[in-house]
Amino acid sequence: EVQLVESGGGLVQPGGSLRLSCEASGFSFGDSYMYWVRQAPGKGLLWVSRIDNDGSSTKYADSVKGRFTISRDNAKNTLFLQMNSLRVEDTAVYYCAKSGGYYMDVWGKGTTVTVSS
Amino acid sequence: QSALTQPRSVSGSPGQAVTISCTGTNSDVGGYNYVSWYQQYPGKAPKLMIYDVAKRPSGVPDRFSGSKSGNTASLTISGLQAEDEADYYCCSYGGTQLYVFGTGTKVTVV
Numbered sequence: 028e029v030q031l032v033e034s035g036g037g038l039v040q041p042g043g044s045l046r047l048s049c050e051a052s053g054f055s056f057g058d059s060y061m062y063w064v065r066q067a068p069g070k071g072l073l074w075v076s077r078i079d080n081d082g083s084s085t086k087y088a089d090s091v092k093g094r095f096t097i098s099r100d101n102a103k104n105t106l107f108l109q110m111n112s113l114r115v116e117d118t119a120v121y122y123c124a125k126s127g128g129y130y131m132d133v134w135g136k137g138t139t140v141t142v143s144s
Numbered sequence: 145q146s147a148l149t150q151p152r153s154v155s156g157s158p159g160q161a162v163t164i165s166c167t168g169t170n171s172d173v174g175g176y177n178y179v180s181w182y183q184q185y186p187g188k189a190p191k192l193m194i195y196d197v198a199k200r201p202s203g204v205p206d207r208f209s210g211s212k213s214g215n216t217a218s219l220t221i222s223g224l225q226a227e228d229e230a231d232y233y234c235c236s237y238g239g240t241q242l243y244v245f246g247t248g249t250k251v252t253v254v
Contacts, residue, residue: 062243064190071147072182072190072233074243086242122189129178129237130195137189 029053029133031123036138043113043142049106049123049135057081057101060126063108065119066137075121076108091117113142148173148234148246155252156224164249166217166234172244174215178237181210181219183230190233194219221251229253 035047049061063075076097077086085097096109106123118141124131149167156162166173166181173179179197182190192201194210197217207222217236221228234246 064245071248072184072235072245074235074241074245077242088241127192127195129176130180130192130235131182131190132192132195132201134189134191 029125031125031133031135033121033123033135033138036121036140038141038143039113040144041113041115041142044109044111045113045140047108047110047121047123047138047140049108051104051106051125054125054133056099056104061097061099061106062124062126062131063097063106064122064124064131064134065117065140066122067116067119070119073119077126078106110140113140115142118142146244148236148244150232150234150246150249152247153250153252155254156221157254158224158226160224161220161222162224162251163221164219164232164234164251166219166236166246168215168217168236168244169239170215172236172239173212173217176236176238177212179210179212179217180235181208182233182235183228184233185230193232224251224253226253 030052032050078097094112098107120137122137123135125133154162181194184190197212198210209220
């Protein structure tokens with residue numbers, strides 16, 4: 028079964044840091060591009076970042092560029108999102124998703140990040 | 145880059161057809177045949193329903209169909225069922241951001 032399981036969310040103060048993880052199973056992780064997508068409470072989906080299959084190419088939404096870093100460990104089938112200089116507006120459920128092409132074909136259940144003092 | 149524009153809500157009776165529009169620009173929806181649609185129940189993760197404008201993943205009922213004309217993509221649910229009541233989001237590749245999602249549409253089965 029193809030599965031993505033996120034972890035690492037929690038409560039953090041503005042300006043703080045958090046590292047999210049996404050453990051993949053059931054597919055060839057090292058052959059797959061991966062995404063992070065977030066959803067603020069009561070709001071819509073927002074694409075955050077994309078990484079290619081070997082980690083050599085990364086892309087970010089303007090709202091997180093320079094603060095967030097996407098990375099991966101193909102030996103451990105794990106995707107990461109390092110989030111620094113967190114803002115209140117970064118509060119959201121963060122989903123990792125597998126790329127099937129120019130779309131997200133498998134999603135994790137998400138991990139909640141709350142930025143508040 | 146602004147989100148793609150979707151109607152806030154649509155509704156229909158069981159068995160009817162409903163269509164959700166998704167309007168973007170020449171840089172995203174109009175520039176590529178890479179529009180996807182996602183269904184989301186409250187508190188749950190999104191699920192892929194349509195990709196590459198009109199392709200349906202295995203396991204998605206054939207009452208779901210997608211199309212595109214110019215800068216506007218559409219998702220049609222034919223033969224609406226109670227279980228189709230959910231939020232639906234379009235997404236397009238392209239533009240200043242790599243991907244842009246729509247504002248989301250709540251489908252209600254009345």
